[in-house]
Amino acid sequence: MFKVHMHRRQFSVALATGLVGSVFPWRLRQGTLRVNGDRLNERLTDLARYGRTPDGGISRVAYSQADLDARLFVSGLLRDAGMNVSVDLAGNLLGHRVGLEPDLLPLVIGSHIDSVPDGGNYDGQVGSMGAVEVARTLHDASLDLRHPLTVVIFQNEEGGKTGSRAWSGEVEQRELGIVTASGKTIGEGIRFLGGDPDRFDDAAKEPGSFAGYLELHIEQGAILDQRSIDIGVVEGIVGIKRWNVVVTGMANHAGTTPMSDRRDAMVGAGSFITAVNRIARRLPGRQVATVGWLEAFPGAPNVIPGEVRLSLEIRDLTMESIDQVYEAIRVETRVIEQQTETTFTFDQFYVSRAAPTDERFRALVDQSAKALNLSTLHMPSGAGHDAQSIALLCPVGMVFVPSVNGVSHSPEEFTRPEDITNGANVLLGTLLQLDEALN
Amino acid sequence: MFKVHMHRRQFSVALATGLVGSVFPWRLRQGTLRVNGDRLNERLTDLARYGRTPDGGISRVAYSQADLDARLFVSGLLRDAGMNVSVDLAGNLLGHRVGLEPDLLPLVIGSHIDSVPDGGNYDGQVGSMGAVEVARTLHDASLDLRHPLTVVIFQNEEGGKTGSRAWSGEVEQRELGIVTASGKTIGEGIRFLGGDPDRFDDAAKEPGSFAGYLELHIEQGAILDQRSIDIGVVEGIVGIKRWNVVVTGMANHAGTTPMSDRRDAMVGAGSFITAVNRIARRLPGRQVATVGWLEAFPGAPNVIPGEVRLSLEIRDLTMESIDQVYEAIRVETRVIEQQTETTFTFDQFYVSRAAPTDERFRALVDQSAKALNLSTLHMPSGAGHDAQSIALLCPVGMVFVPSVNGVSHSPEEFTRPEDITNGANVLLGTLLQLDEALN
Numbered sequence: 001m002f003k004v005h006m007h008r009r010q011f012s013v014a015l016a017t018g019l020v021g022s023v024f025p026w027r028l029r030q031g032t033l034r035v036n037g038d039r040l041n042e043r044l045t046d047l048a049r050y051g052r053t054p055d056g057g058i059s060r061v062a063y064s065q066a067d068l069d070a071r072l073f074v075s076g077l078l079r080d081a082g083m084n085v086s087v088d089l090a091g092n093l094l095g096h097r098v099g100l101e102p103d104l105l106p107l108v109i110g111s112h113i114d115s116v117p118d119g120g121n122y123d124g125q126v127g128s129m130g131a132v133e134v135a136r137t138l139h140d141a142s143l144d145l146r147h148p149l150t151v152v153i154f155q156n157e158e159g160g161k162t163g164s165r166a167w168s169g170e171v172e173q174r175e176l177g178i179v180t181a182s183g184k185t186i187g188e189g190i191r192f193l194g195g196d197p198d199r200f201d202d203a204a205k206e207p208g209s210f211a212g213y214l215e216l217h218i219e220q221g222a223i224l225d226q227r228s229i230d231i232g233v234v235e236g237i238v239g240i241k242r243w244n245v246v247v248t249g250m251a252n253h254a255g256t257t258p259m260s261d262r263r264d265a266m267v268g269a270g271s272f273i274t275a276v277n278r279i280a281r282r283l284p285g286r287q288v289a290t291v292g293w294l295e296a297f298p299g300a301p302n303v304i305p306g307e308v309r310l311s312l313e314i315r316d317l318t319m320e321s322i323d324q325v326y327e328a329i330r331v332e333t334r335v336i337e338q339q340t341e342t343t344f345t346f347d348q349f350y351v352s353r354a355a356p357t358d359e360r361f362r363a364l365v366d367q368s369a370k371a372l373n374l375s376t377l378h379m380p381s382g383a384g385h386d387a388q389s390i391a392l393l394c395p396v397g398m399v400f401v402p403s404v405n406g407v408s409h410s411p412e413e414f415t416r417p418e419d420i421t422n423g424a425n426v427l428l429g430t431l432l433q434l435d436e437a438l439n
Numbered sequence: 440m441f442k443v444h445m446h447r448r449q450f451s452v453a454l455a456t457g458l459v460g461s462v463f464p465w466r467l468r469q470g471t472l473r474v475n476g477d478r479l480n481e482r483l484t485d486l487a488r489y490g491r492t493p494d495g496g497i498s499r500v501a502y503s504q505a506d507l508d509a510r511l512f513v514s515g516l517l518r519d520a521g522m523n524v525s526v527d528l529a530g531n532l533l534g535h536r537v538g539l540e541p542d543l544l545p546l547v548i549g550s551h552i553d554s555v556p557d558g559g560n561y562d563g564q565v566g567s568m569g570a571v572e573v574a575r576t577l578h579d580a581s582l583d584l585r586h587p588l589t590v591v592i593f594q595n596e597e598g599g600k601t602g603s604r605a606w607s608g609e610v611e612q613r614e615l616g617i618v619t620a621s622g623k624t625i626g627e628g629i630r631f632l633g634g635d636p637d638r639f640d641d642a643a644k645e646p647g648s649f650a651g652y653l654e655l656h657i658e659q660g661a662i663l664d665q666r667s668i669d670i671g672v673v674e675g676i677v678g679i680k681r682w683n684v685v686v687t688g689m690a691n692h693a694g695t696t697p698m699s700d701r702r703d704a705m706v707g708a709g710s711f712i713t714a715v716n717r718i719a720r721r722l723p724g725r726q727v728a729t730v731g732w733l734e735a736f737p738g739a740p741n742v743i744p745g746e747v748r749l750s751l752e753i754r755d756l757t758m759e760s761i762d763q764v765y766e767a768i769r770v771e772t773r774v775i776e777q778q779t780e781t782t783f784t785f786d787q788f789y790v791s792r793a794a795p796t797d798e799r800f801r802a803l804v805d806q807s808a809k810a811l812n813l814s815t816l817h818m819p820s821g822a823g824h825d826a827q828s829i830a831l832l833c834p835v836g837m838v839f840v841p842s843v844n845g846v847s848h849s850p851e852e853f854t855r856p857e858d859i860t861n862g863a864n865v866l867l868g869t870l871l872q873l874d875e876a877l878n
Contacts, residue, residue, distance in 0.1 A: 221695025238694060242740050254729040255677060255754050255821025256660025256845065259720045266730050267716045273709025281698045290693040291705050292740045294733055301681050301731045301750035301789075311740035315694050350740075382694025408692065 033141060035428055037421030040133040043077060044420065047113065047129060048121045057411025058121060062114040062156035063182035063189025070113050071193065074132065074153055081136035083151065090166035090203035091195030095135060095151040099144065105211040105394075106148040107434060109134060109427060112157035112386060117181055119158070120413025122420075126401065127216040128153050130424040137428060145435040147211050154386045155193055162186055164386035168393055169204035176200065210394040211438045212361065215387045216427045217398060218415045222406025223379060230374035230422055232400025233365045237381045237388045238288075238315040239354030241322050247272065249342040251298060251306025262304055266296055268342035269308040275332040276312065280325060286380055287316035287325050312346070317380050318354050355388040360437065361397025361430070368429030369399075374422055383408075397434075399426050472580060474867055476860030479572040482516060483859065486552065486568060487560045496850025497560060501553040501595035502621035502628025509552050510632065513571065513592055520575035522590065529605035529642035530634030534574060534590035538583065544650040544833075545587040546873060548573060548866060551596035551825060556620055558597070559852025561859075565840065566655040567592050569863035576867060584874040586650050593825045594632055601625055603825035607832055608643035615639065649833040650877045651800065654826045655866045656837060657854050661845025662818060669813035669861055671839025672804045676820045676827045677727075677754040678793030680761050686711065688781040690737060690745025701743055705735055707781035708747040714771045715751065719764060725819055726755040726764050751785070756819050757793050794827040799876065800836025800869070807868030808838075813861055822847075836873075838865050 050073065051058040051066030060066045071093050078085045083095030099106075111127025131151045138145070154163035159180050165171045176187035176197050187197035195203070219225075224232050249265035273291045280289035290313045296305040312329070316322045333344050362378065369376045379400070387396045401423035404414040489512065490497040490505030499505045510532050517524045522534030538545075550566030570590045577584070593602030598619050604610045615626035615636050626636035634642070658664075663671050688704035712730045719728035729752045735744040751768070755761045772783050801817065808815045818839070826835045840862035843853040 219695065221692060222700065223695075223697065226700070240694070240741075252845065253660060253821060253847065254727065254731060254752055255679070255823075256658065256662075256847075257727070257821070258662065258725060259716070259727055261661065261665070264716065264729075266712055266733065270709045270712025270716070270730075273705055274713060277698070277703065277706045277709070286697060288693065288696070288698055290703075290740070290743055291709075292693060292735065292742050292744055293738045294705065294735050296731065296733050299732045301729070301752050302679075303731050304729055305731060313693055313740050382692060382696070384694075406691065406695065408695075 033137065033143070033428065033432070035133045035137045035421065035424040037417065037424070040129060040424055041417040041420060043129050043133070044121065044125060047073065047125055051115065053118060053411065055411045057118055058115050059117050059119070060113065060115040061117055061181040062159050063180055063184045063192050067114050067182070068193060071153065074113065074128065077132045078135065078151060081132060082139040083135055087194035088203055089196050089199050090163055091155045091190040091193035092163040092166070093153040097135060097149040099146055099148040101146045104147045104439065105209065106150045107145065107211050107431060108150045108152055108213045108390070109215070109431060110152035110154065111215050111217060112154045112163070114156055114158050116158045116409050118411065119409055120411055122218045122403070122413050122415045123220065123408055124157055124217070126218050126415060126420050126423065130216040130420070130427050133424050134428045134431060147435050147438070156180070156186065156189065157386055161384065161386055161389060164389040166200065166203040167205045168389040170389060171200070205393050207393050212358070212394050212434055213387060213390040213396045214361065214427060214430060214434065215385060215396070215398050216423045217385060217400060218408065219400040219403045220383045220406070220408035221403065224377060224400060224402035225404055225406060227377065229377045229402070230419065231365070231369040231376045231426055233362050233369070233376050233378045234357050234381045234398035234400055235362065235378050236317045236354060236356035237385055238317055239319045239322055240313065240315050240350065240352040241326065241348060242350035243312045244347045244349055245272070245310050245312050246345045247308040247310070247342050249306055249340070252304040254302045254304050257304060263341040264304050265308040265342055266305040268336055268340040268344070269294060269310055271336045271340060272333060272344070275336065276329055279328045279332060283325060283328065285316065285321055287314060287321060288382065289314045289325060289329070315382055316354070317356060352384060353388070355391035355396065357397050358395030361395060361434070364430045364433040364437065365397055365399055365426060368433060369426045371429060372422065372425055374426065397430065399423055399430065472576065472582070472867065472871070474572045474576045474860065474863040476856065476863070479568060479863055480856040480859060482568050482572070483560065483564060486512065486564055490554065492557060492850065494850045496557055497554050498556050498558070499552065499554040500556055500620040501598050502619055502623045502631050506553050507632060510592060513552065513567065516571045517574065517590060520571060521578040522574055526633035527642050528635050528638050529602055530594045530629040530632035531602040531605070532592040536574060536588040538585055538587040540585045543586045543878065544648065545589045546584065546650050546870060547589045547591055547652045547829070548654070548870060549591035549593065550654050550656060551593045551602070553595055553597050555597045555848045557850065558848055559850055561657045561842070561852050561854045562659065562847055563596055563656070565657050565854060565859050565862065569655040569859070569866050572863050573867045573870060586874050586877070595619070595625065595628065596825055600823065600825055600828055603828040605639065605642040606644045607828040609828060610639070644832050646832050651797070651833050651873055652826060652829040652835045653800065653866060653869060653873065654824060654835070654837050655862045656824060656839060657847065658839040658842045659822045659845070659847035660842065663816065663839060663841035664843055664845060666816065668816045668841070669858065670808040670815045670865055672801050672808070672815050672817045673796050673820045673837035673839055674801065674817050675756045675793060675795035676824055677756055678758045678761055679752065679754050679789065679791040680765065680787060681789035682751045683786045683788055684711070684749050684751050685784045686747040686749070686781050688743070688745055688779070691743040693741045693743050696743060702780040703743050704747040704781055705744040707775055707779040707783070708733060708749055710775045710779060711772060711783070714775065715768055718767045718771060722764060722767065724755065724760055726753060726760060727821065728753045728764060728768070754821055755793070756795060791823060792827070794830035794835070796836050797834030800834060800873070803869045803872040803876065804836055804838055804865060807872060808865045810868060811861065811864055813865065836869065838862055838869065
């Protein structure tokens, strides 16, 4: 069998000089080049040492010593992959590899390695080490891409996506003063990781700075696991809107107030909860709506609640469809107000912009998975990711691998080694196809 | 016009000796004898000095100095009414008046004068001072009853009906150690008021110790006020059962869990709340059912609640009908469990026995009110009262007067002076009729 990297190099040169029109040799190479799954899973085990907790999980919160130590460990792996390593002004860890065509924009792959307190060993880490392994595989195969390649380990994903939002210019100055779980402010943390909070704004990138961004991540949900599907082709990262809802009735004695004289805020809230659930299920699409928190006042078994406060959250792939679900809920709420003689107010307190993935990226992820005989499902990402901010700068794609039982942000978080290897191979295959397809 | 009290005495003697069969003169006397409304309302104003708060309410919690001072004040009023005053072993304040027929059991009227912290000037106090005024009116008119008359000011109604429950033998020994809002234990408080906690059990009465017990009270609800009705004829004091209800679903990520995969304990709870309300309204009768408290776990806007804890309270005039409402709720809950894929558990943690009033008492209260051209409504008492325990010992009756806007346990508690006078006149009229009717 001919040497893949030799062929690749020859072919790329040929392509650059306009001599070759057929893509046949690419397809052949995609069918043969694989990451080293054993090495990848071993590196994940190595990474799990940094911030390990007694129950087998990790507390590697951003800006902690464990976070810095882990980043130094990953820096070594990036160098082993032949990359030039740097830390940018925002404190993100970067590995760079030149491309064959100097005029092309970089392709970026990566994720994050910081965790929530008492988190698990897979969230962010699978995508980060998967990207490192892809770079190492290219290096070992001496296979050069047309595009420059950047591996990025974003900082403080769990505490507010600071690193990726720095690239998209979304971090506000005041955020640098926020005290994080590490005990340091974000500003202090950036300096701790090797960035410069005083020149933070210079970390921002112009839209169009990259050819594309591709992120491998665990699903953090149970859909793939329950349906025994290998690869999730992410349609986009859902937008989120949250409201504080106040239901006002009239507090009264639960013994002396007949049912017909009641203006029971809890009954209004109960009707609202069931209406939210019914509307989210009934409307076409895959929107989700949740009432996760509720408090009744005064909150005693023998007093009719005069006020109930609750949270409403709606997520969907576009902000327009979130607004449609919200409008349907508001229409239904007006009926509930009349039926229960209560009044509702809605105060929106949180918005996270929806970030659709690029249609071409989705098609190539799907194609790469199928070339590996892996089953795929096109699905939204209900959780937020760094890709969300990077979508402001360039087309993005995401690859999901199954989370066993959908558990995440917990020491019980688990993704099978073979699924991790599959995900990294899809990352590699998609990257190679993107390298071919994008200019 | 002949002197009422002379006639009464002559008539009673005649009745005792079997010489008189007609009741005509009684009716005549009932139509003319009235309490002194001005004096009654002035005494209520005097009483309001004890424990007065800056906002015009009172904090006269049981066993406080204000409570003791107020009881000494009332003792003086009882003496002014010609009564023998004593404090029983349970610390209840008593005024005694002999009857014409020594073999008859006493008729008892009264209520309580202790308040909740930051309470108002009417709850318990209207019935207490109304009873004192009735005794004073009889005394001023030199009108002797056939039965002995006892005016009772029960102790610690608000903190657990200790005084009246002592009579019915329901107070458990351990309760004497409970620390009350006064800072004293119930045992210390009993001693403070002149009772003897070491001989507390001897305060209990045998069933059949009294001919009857009649209590005037403010409604503590808005029914009479809203409907502009003068007098509530109490059908009984409702029984109460309370449950802690736990709804169990599965906590999950509110973004990554599709609607169809959810086992949302909040949705189960919402369906339950609306079902409780629907069932309580739909079933015949005047039962009330309330969910006054609710807590969701983990209780974050972005997490599907895995568990919801809430309170269920049902009140009705009989324990059987409470159980019927509960059974209907349980049947409906089984449907909710299936629909929402949640499970419910019910833990009953409180029972208060229903205490129906005596049918004859109700008829005489109604008759006495109508003889005074007062409108009446037969209604349950949704709140608990001392009469509840005394119902274990003898037939009981209760007279309600309107609470403006139904406000109670608050400095804003208010009952109009004319309604207080009406209530005392109905108490007087009913007492006189009971004295005639009962043996």
